Amino acid sequence: xxxxxxxxxxxxxxxxxxxxxxxxxxxxxxxxxxxxxxxxxxxxxxxxxxxxxxxxxxxxxxxxxxxxxxxxxxxxxxxxxxxxxxxxxxxxxxxxxxxxxxxxxxxxxxxxxxxxxxxxxxxxxxxxxxxxxxxxxxxxxxxxxxxxxxxxxxxxxxxxxxxxxxxxxxxxxxxxxxxxxxxxxxxxxxxxxxxxxxxxxxxxxxxxxxxxxxxxxxxxxxxxxxxxxxxxxxxxxxxxxxxxxxxxxxxxxxxxxxxxxxxxxxxxxxxxxxxxxxxxxxxxxxxxxxxxxxxxxxxxxxxxxxxxxxxxxxxxxxxxxxxxxxxxxxxxxxxxxxxxxxxxxxxxxxxxxxxxxxxxxxxxxxxxxxxxxxxxxxxxxxxxxxxxxxxxxxxxxxxxxxxxxxxxxxxxxxxxxxxxxxxxxxxxxxxxxxxxxxxxxxxxxxxxxxxxxxxxxxxxxxxxxxxxxxxxxxxxxxxxxxxxxxxxxxxxxxxx
Amino acid sequence: xxxxxxxxxxxxxxxxxxxxxxxxxxxxxxxxxxxxxxxxxxxxxxxxxxxxxxxxxxxxxxxxxxxxxxxxxxxxxxxxxxxxxxxxxxxxxxxxxxxxxxxxxxxxxxxxxxxxxxxxxxxx
Numbered sequence: 263x264x265x266x267x268x269x270x271x272x273x274x275x276x277x278x279x280x281x282x283x284x285x286x287x288x289x290x291x292x293x294x295x296x297x298x299x300x301x302x303x304x305x306x307x308x309x310x311x312x313x314x315x316x317x318x319x320x321x322x323x324x325x326x327x328x329x330x331x332x333x334x335x336x337x338x339x340x341x342x343x344x345x346x347x348x349x350x351x352x353x354x355x356x357x358x359x360x361x362x363x364x365x366x367x368x369x370x371x372x373x374x375x376x377x378x379x380x381x382x383x384x385x386x387x388x389x390x391x392x393x394x395x396x397x398x399x400x401x402x403x404x405x406x407x408x409x410x411x412x413x414x415x416x417x418x419x420x421x422x423x424x425x426x427x428x429x430x431x432x433x434x435x436x437x438x439x440x441x442x443x444x445x446x447x448x449x450x451x452x453x454x455x456x457x458x459x460x461x462x463x464x465x466x467x468x469x470x471x472x473x474x475x476x477x478x479x480x481x482x483x484x485x486x487x488x489x490x491x492x493x494x495x496x497x498x499x500x501x502x503x504x505x506x507x508x509x510x511x512x513x514x515x516x517x518x519x520x521x522x523x524x525x526x527x528x529x530x531x532x533x534x535x536x537x538x539x540x541x542x543x544x545x546x547x548x549x550x551x552x553x554x555x556x557x558x559x560x561x562x563x564x565x566x567x568x569x570x571x572x573x574x575x576x577x578x579x580x581x582x583x584x585x586x587x588x589x590x591x592x593x594x595x596x597x598x599x600x601x602x603x604x605x606x607x608x609x610x611x612x613x614x615x616x617x618x619x620x621x622x623x624x625x626x627x628x629x630x631x632x633x634x635x636x637x638x639x640x641x642x643x644x645x646x647x648x649x650x651x652x653x654x655x656x657x658x659x660x661x662x663x664x665x666x667x668x669x670x671x672x673x674x675x676x677x678x679x680x681x682x683x684x685x686x687x688x689x690x691x692x693x694x695x696x697x698x699x700x701x702x703x704x705x706x707x708x709x710x711x712x713x714x715x716x717x718x719x720x721x722x723x724x725x726x727x728x729x730x731x732x733x734x735x736x737x738x739x740x741x742x743x744x745x746x747x748x749x750x751x752x753x754x755x756x757x758x
Numbered sequence: 759x760x761x762x763x764x765x766x767x768x769x770x771x772x773x774x775x776x777x778x779x780x781x782x783x784x785x786x787x788x789x790x791x792x793x794x795x796x797x798x799x800x801x802x803x804x805x806x807x808x809x810x811x812x813x814x815x816x817x818x819x820x821x822x823x824x825x826x827x828x829x830x831x832x833x834x835x836x837x838x839x840x841x842x843x844x845x846x847x848x849x850x851x852x853x854x855x856x857x858x859x860x861x862x863x864x865x866x867x868x869x870x871x872x873x874x875x876x877x878x879x880x881x882x
Contacts, residue, residue, distance in 0.1 A: 400846075404846045407850070408849065415857070420873075420876075420877055420880065423857060423861055424861065424870075424877055426857055428870075430850075430853070430854055431783060431784075434850060438779075441800075441803050441843065442776060442803055442806070445803060445806055445807050445810070445839070448836075454835075
């Protein structure tokens, strides 16, 4: 059906225009517009996914009807449509889960701005997923950065502004490198569309004409996107940015924004550089080593932390390390594991943030561990949500985190050269995860004499519903992993 | 190396500028100097792009006197990319400057480390 080809474009434009329109709407109207537009995009992506599943064809949409080497293209395969659907779901859950907190923490005049930023964020994420043009990808990376910065500093205090500045600095360094990489790639290939660049790169590679510029380009692209997605040595902004912003922002930033860049990197690996060329360059080993370092160092920082939100933030660094470790293993199977971990981490991390906010609410707003003692009894659903998230992060069977760890381990076994370090670090990192997450879970379920404020499910129906959805999503990913793995595999094959 | 470097003199300059800007943005404590570094870095990329689009002896890609031959004009795409890049970098610079103003109003200093130190003291 021809009409369905428009859906990716519609998804991007709906969320972008609802952002623009929100500027002149009242607070309530902006909220509803945001909700409706995310639902509409969710629905469009679902239809698109169903259609591509049925027909197995890749949708290529020519922007402005200029043919391939000149025009701009949007391209949707199985993976793209599914990721758009998944990102919309997480966005929806994060927004509803943190809405009450948003009312309390952000000045009322600024709620409009918040919805504008969220819409722009979704638009840029969708564009990063769907675009087939490298320069468009760069522009949307910058839009993503700007809206992420806004999401961090919408709650105004010294901490968040400082976090936003640090985030911007790291991000701008990353996008500078990315832009330089794209320019050099344009210079040696003469194209901006991903498919054309790949053809040119493979002919350059087989002719062996520009070995040094090609390697430098790969380094620049990888390094730029790694910096933006908070891989280990570039993670300094993470704790402040996720720890002090309002909870919806923290959930969106940790589970979607950094993942958007990783998706772009995976697209670049498959669709721009070519998997074989990328693997032949030794950058992949460097990515592997930094991924391993991130897995350990992120967890160690999390153990030393005494603040629940900052602890979850540092745990993100460790999980990003897992994803890069999977990319660094350099096999198709490891890449599937990485993409699966993107899904599982996005579902789990936003859930942990939403759960943690319920726990701090019943502990006089304090986020320190001493005050959180017994909060699992005072706010039952938040306690359960946090516990489920922790179990999933540690990798207990039944939950999503287990499957991704299993996939990583299987992928590591298949790669003889990198098997030993990958498995050892995986084991150590799992133990470290268990230390800090179980410590927290035990803490929130330690009974205290102290009678604090209690919140029941009936008092916060929306919040409770969000939590239940999160738990269901997590168990769904954990239980129905095989279809998801098959889908990711088919999606990766469609990249080629 | 020698003649090659001379032929790509402009590219070499733009790479050096890129490194200067990158180091400035990464290492300086002062926020304004960081933003200056950002601008140097971005400008160096535009210089690189402009050089890549330029073909010696060709003119600006605007059709005059009905000349439509490809050999008459330089490559217009890098110029378009530079324009887009400038728009992006202007908006990012504006955002950074506004953040800097906010931090300065709050803490009366532009030193990022100093600000972090005070935030720790506040213990927020």
